[in-house]
Amino acid sequence: MAQLSDDCFAFGGPMMSVDEAVGIIAARVNAVQDVETVRLTEADGRILAREIAAPLPLPPFTNSAVDGYAVSSRDLPQQEEKALAVIGRVQAGSSASAPLQPGQATRIFTGAPMPDGADTVFMQEDVRIDGDKVVLPAGLKPGANVRPAGEDIPSGFAALKAGQRLRPQDVALAAAFGLTELEVVRRLRVA
Numbered sequence: 001m002a003q004l005s006d007d008c009f010a011f012g013g014p015m016m017s018v019d020e021a022v023g024i025i026a027a028r029v030n031a032v033q034d035v036e037t038v039r040l041t042e043a044d045g046r047i048l049a050r051e052i053a054a055p056l057p058l059p060p061f062t063n064s065a066v067d068g069y070a071v072s073s074r075d076l077p078q079q080e081e082k083a084l085a086v087i088g089r090v091q092a093g094s095s096a097s098a099p100l101q102p103g104q105a106t107r108i109f110t111g112a113p114m115p116d117g118a119d120t121v122f123m124q125e126d127v128r129i130d131g132d133k134v135v136l137p138a139g140l141k142p143g144a145n146v147r148p149a150g151e152d153i154p155s156g157f158a159a160l161k162a163g164q165r166l167r168p169q170d171v172a173l174a175a176a177f178g179l180t181e182l183e184v185v186r187r188l189r190v191a
Helices: 018-028 168-176
Strands: 035-039 068-071 082-090 104-108 120-123 128-130 133-136 158-160 181-185
Touching: 068 082, 068 133, 104 133, 158 168
Parallel strands: 082 104
Antiparallel strands: 035 181, 068 104, 068 120, 082 133, 128 133
């Protein structure tokens, strides 16, 4: 069989190393430096041009991690169950109308801000209702079922790094920070 002169398998010269090939590419290709601003809906898959520090803590306020009853740790039952008066309810998106006093509880829902004076939440499945009181079992630790402000991301934390490819969860994080646009590197143009 005749040997073709442009047969890639017939090359008889020395092989180029991977490092040499990468060096040639790096010397001949310039990184894109141009930056453009895009809406969040267009940011997925793009390369972030500038670091984004958290402008606010996430969550932005101390809130309940479960549906249940917010109480003060000073009222936690130690040995046997204890009944507390339910003075109100707090849903996500609203706030408590009054701070908790000793011996009181507030009905609270997941994501709702903790009332002043409350630092612990009993899950609704673990309590029993007796008229206008909630009966709490013994054994819960102070601070249970509460998410402190900044638990996920503290204010000022470098949440998104320059040069990273944005994924849907990164775009969602930018939205949680209240951003509507991001600065990204211009897309490559290939000819």
